[in-house]
Amino acid sequence: MAEDVVLLTTFTNGSKKIRVVFHNNILVWDYERPPFEQKTLNLENMLSVKPNYLKCSHPSQDPQIDPFSFTIHYGVRETLGKWKYKALHLKHSDPLQVVSWIKTLEKQISGLVHRPKSLLIFINPFGGKRNSMDIYTKFGKPLFEIAGVDVTVNVSQRKDQIRDFLINGSLDMFDSVACVGGDGTVSELFNGLVLRECRLKNIDADNINTPLPSPQIPVGIIPGGSTDTITYCLHGTTDPTTAVFHIIFGDSVGLDLVSVYNENNLLKLFASVLSYGYLGDVAYNSDRHRWMGPQRYNYSGLKKLLANKGYRGEVALLTNTESNDISRTKCFENCDTCGKDGNEEVVKSQWRTVSGKFFMVSGANISCACSQSPNGIAPYSHLGDGNMHLVLVKHGSIIDNLRLLLNLSNKKKHIEELPFVETYCVREFCFRSRGSSSRWNCDGEVQHQTNIRARVSRQLLTIYSRGRPKVEQEETGCCGI
Ligand SMILES: Nc1ncnc2c1ncn2[C@@H]1O[C@H](COP(=O)(O)OP(=O)(O)OP(=O)(O)O)[C@@H](O)[C@H]1O
Known part of the structure; x- marks a missing residue:
C-alpha cells in the first residue's frame, strides 16, 4: 500500500x-x-x-x-x-x-504491488486483420516501456501453440500473462491456463464432478481479432491502448469460465458464448472464408439467415430460482452482483427441460456485447456471478430472424423483448439433438460434437480490468453478428 x-x-x-x-x-x-x-x-x-x-x-x-x-x-x-x-x-x-x-x-x-512487473505476451499473427504484431508494437510496447513492465513476447506459429505452451511450459519467470488476438486466441490462453493448473494439481479435467482449479496468475487481453467480444465486455471498448492501460494498472476482475463436456471428456472451456444452430453454422461457414477478413461474418451471417434452418433438440437446464425471471442488472465496473460471495446465496437449484425446434441455442457466459451488437445476446449476463444465460431462439420465419438481428444491432433494444426468445439464468445445461444436427460455435471456434453438457465455474480466472464503465456506447455499424 x-x-x-x-x-x-x-x-x-x-x-x-x-x-x-x-x-x-x-x-x-x-x-x-x-x-x-x-x-x-x-x-x-x-x-x-x-x-x-x-x-x-x-x-x-x-x-x-x-x-x-x-x-x-x-x-x-x-x-x-x-x-x-x-x-x-x-x-x-x-x-x-x-x-x-x-x-x-x-x-x-x-507501492502499487498488484501491478504486473514481468509479463509474458502471446501474439497470434493470424487473427483479425493479421496485424496483431503491429498492434503490440504501436500500442503495447511503448506504454509497457514507460510503465517499466518487463515484457517477453512469444509469437504463435500454429493453432493451439499458445494453449500447448501454457499446459507444459514454465511460467516461473513471469508474474502475469497476456495475449494480442481475438476471442479464439483468448480461448487458447484460458484453456491452456486451466489445463496447466489441472496438470500441476493432478486433477482429472475430464471428470465433470471434479471442480476445476483456478489459475492464480492474472491475465491481460489486448484485442487483435475480428470481433473481440471478450475485451469489449471487459473494458466496454476494443481500443488496444485502453486494454494496455488495464493491464498496466493491475486491477482485476474475476471471470467465470464454462466447461463443455461430451459423455467422456472435457471438450473445451469458453469465456463468451457457446452457440448452436445459426451461429454454429455461421462459424463453420465463415472459417472457410477467412480470406475475407472480418467481413466473412457478415457474408456467412446473411447466407445462413436466408437459409433459415431450424434444429430440433432438448435442453435440460439447471436454474437457481423457481421462476424464469432474470435479474435485469447489467455488469459494469464495481458490479455488486459479481462482488457477492457465491457461497452466501441460498441456492434452490432445480433441473427443467425445454424441447422444440430452435433457430439458435446459446449459452452466454458474458453479455457478448461488441461494437456491432452493443447489448449483446445476453445483455444481463455478468462476468463473475457464477451463472450463464441460456438464450433459446425458436425457429420461425425469415422475418423473425431479421428481427432478431436488427434487435441485436440496436443499442436501445434487448433480445428478451422478442416473443420467440426465452432466456434462462443457469449454472449448467445439457443439450441433446432430436433430428438433423448443427455444430456448436465455442468462442468463435467450431465444435463438432452435438450432444454436450456445459457447466459454469465461478470466477475461475483473474483478468486485468477495472471493469466496463457506465458510459454511452458507440454507434452500431451494421446488423452482422
Ligand atoms: N500462428 C497461428 N497460425 C494459425 N492460426 C493460429 C495461430 N495462432 C493462433 N491461431 C488460431 O487462429 C484462430 C483465429 O484467431 P483469433 O480468434 O484471434 O482471430 P479472429 O477469429 O479473427 O477473431 P475473433 O475470434 O475475435 O473474431 C484461433 O483459432 C487461434 O487458435
Whole structure:
C-alpha cells in the first residue's frame, strides 16, 4: 500500500508557472495565469515518473540526465471509457526539488504491488486483420516501456501453440500473462491456463464432478481479432491502448469460465458464448472464408439467415430460482452482483427441460456485447456471478430472424423483448439433438460434437480490468453478428 506524503512546489512548464501539490495520493496542479484550469490525477492512474534527458550534440554521446526537469506519465479516461496517454513535463531551477519529486512519486508508484512487473505476451499473427504484431508494437510496447513492465513476447506459429505452451511450459519467470488476438486466441490462453493448473494439481479435467482449479496468475487481453467480444465486455471498448492501460494498472476482475463436456471428456472451456444452430453454422461457414477478413461474418451471417434452418433438440437446464425471471442488472465496473460471495446465496437449484425446434441455442457466459451488437445476446449476463444465460431462439420465419438481428444491432433494444426468445439464468445445461444436427460455435471456434453438457465455474480466472464503465456506447455499424 502506498504511504501518505505531501509535496508542494511551483514548477514551470514552458513559459507557464504551475503549482503542483501531491497529497493523499492525488496530484493536483493549476496554472498561475489564465487559463486557471485545475487538474487532478490519482496515483492509481500514473504510469511512471522519469527524469528528462538533455539533447545529445553528437550521436556517439551517452544521453545525459537533465537535473532540472522530469515528466509524469499517466492515463486519462476519456469519453466512451477509452484511456489516453498523457505526460506532464515539469521544470525547476533547484535540482533537489526535482530529485525529491521523482524519488517520492516513484516510491508511491512502486507501492502499487498488484501491478504486473514481468509479463509474458502471446501474439497470434493470424487473427483479425493479421496485424496483431503491429498492434503490440504501436500500442503495447511503448506504454509497457514507460510503465517499466518487463515484457517477453512469444509469437504463435500454429493453432493451439499458445494453449500447448501454457499446459507444459514454465511460467516461473513471469508474474502475469497476456495475449494480442481475438476471442479464439483468448480461448487458447484460458484453456491452456486451466489445463496447466489441472496438470500441476493432478486433477482429472475430464471428470465433470471434479471442480476445476483456478489459475492464480492474472491475465491481460489486448484485442487483435475480428470481433473481440471478450475485451469489449471487459473494458466496454476494443481500443488496444485502453486494454494496455488495464493491464498496466493491475486491477482485476474475476471471470467465470464454462466447461463443455461430451459423455467422456472435457471438450473445451469458453469465456463468451457457446452457440448452436445459426451461429454454429455461421462459424463453420465463415472459417472457410477467412480470406475475407472480418467481413466473412457478415457474408456467412446473411447466407445462413436466408437459409433459415431450424434444429430440433432438448435442453435440460439447471436454474437457481423457481421462476424464469432474470435479474435485469447489467455488469459494469464495481458490479455488486459479481462482488457477492457465491457461497452466501441460498441456492434452490432445480433441473427443467425445454424441447422444440430452435433457430439458435446459446449459452452466454458474458453479455457478448461488441461494437456491432452493443447489448449483446445476453445483455444481463455478468462476468463473475457464477451463472450463464441460456438464450433459446425458436425457429420461425425469415422475418423473425431479421428481427432478431436488427434487435441485436440496436443499442436501445434487448433480445428478451422478442416473443420467440426465452432466456434462462443457469449454472449448467445439457443439450441433446432430436433430428438433423448443427455444430456448436465455442468462442468463435467450431465444435463438432452435438450432444454436450456445459457447466459454469465461478470466477475461475483473474483478468486485468477495472471493469466496463457506465458510459454511452458507440454507434452500431451494421446488423452482422
Ligand atoms: N500462428 C497461428 N497460425 C494459425 N492460426 C493460429 C495461430 N495462432 C493462433 N491461431 C488460431 O487462429 C484462430 C483465429 O484467431 P483469433 O480468434 O484471434 O482471430 P479472429 O477469429 O479473427 O477473431 P475473433 O475470434 O475475435 O473474431 C484461433 O483459432 C487461434 O487458435
